[in-house]
Amino acid sequence: MAPGRARVVHQTVGRPARRPRGTARPPRAPVTASLREFLDGLTVASVLTTVVDVALVYYLIYRLLLTIRGTRAAQMVVGIVLVGAAFFVAERLELSTVSWLLDNFISYFIILIIVVFQNDIRRALGRIGQNVMPFGRRQETSQIVDEVVAATAQIARARLGAIIVFERDAALEEFVDDATRIDAVLSRQLLVSLFVPARDNELHDGAVVIGKNHRIELARALLPLSRATDLGPEFGTRHRAALGITEDTDAVAVVVSEERGEISLCFKGSIARDLEPVLLRRALVGLFAGGRATEDMAEEAEAAAEVGKALATLGEPRADARIDPVPERAEAAEAMQ
Secondary structure (H helix, E strand, O other): OOOOOOOOOOOOOOOOOOOOOOOOOOOOOOOOHHHHHHHHOOOHHHHHHHHHHHHHHHHHHHHHHHHHOOOHHHHHHHHHHHHHHHHHHHHHOOOHHHHHHHHHHHHOHHHHHHHHOHHHHHHHHHHHHHHOOHHHHHHHHHHHHHHHHHHHHHHHHOOOOEEEEEOOOOOOOOOOEOOEEEEEEOOHHHHHHHOOOEOOEOOOOOEEEEOOOOEEEEEEEEOOOOOOOOOOOOOOHHHHHHHHHHHHOOOEEEEEOOOOOOEEEEEOOEEEOOOOHHHHHHHHHHHOHHHOOOOOHHHHHHHHHHHHHHHOOOOOOOOOOOOOOOOOHHHHHHHHO
8 A cells, every 4th residue: 555545444334333352341331330340249148137027027017017007007098108208308499497396306206206106016925925826816806706706605595784895906995985994804694694694793894895815894885876877776776886886996796686686796886696506616717827816918818708708697687596585684694503
């Protein structure tokens, strides 16, 4: 090639120019320092630690949501979230006055939580020990259900009115009035005796509340009446009270009709009437599966299936239901002995 003439490199349109021989390959884009540091420090132990850390946080949040579900704390948590969102928006928009008010409010936030949620915190801490030995709790729950079903059947045969309320997640003391604290070990004999009408028994009129600790907590409890307006005349005050407590809380109520000797189950504002003791037991075991109030979705589905079988009996009493003559009060009291 003559000196002074430039060498023309022909390039096909649409194709990149070939790298001349002997030239070095251009360096690749370097990995950022933070990413390289992260990858260098990534080990099996660190991955496991991160997974366990995230799983624990998720479990704590999950348990917290289950604890406040069905309680007034759930509604207050929504308010707290709204206050937090308002604080974030005020900071972003630089609203000095609103930010100052919210900042001073958050300063006392921890104390406010302890004061407002003291009952819920106490119940949550008390339930920690209940889940340590689930097998023992399951056996205890089965025994408690058997005692309640046996007492309910005996009360129904004697045509004595009764309301037995099972406390679940929501505390019931703030929903009942004029109750007498019992705090006694649950037994069939004690349950029956509480509902025997007698001159010296002032506890027979009202509901008996069984706490989450499987003890008889309250007797002669006055419950809020149902707000439903489409209840038939066959539902008296006792049934309306049993429905009312299940409308306001997640409690389960067993009610015995004094006139018909009929056993009913109330749950979430619905009532299943004229239940046989066997079906009542299946429904109660389903509702309290695993020795605690149903919390997992699988347990909730199983409980719903059991209660669904009970709710299938809604309507008029079955034609094959056994209706015995109403015994006299004196004979009923003797039958309880």
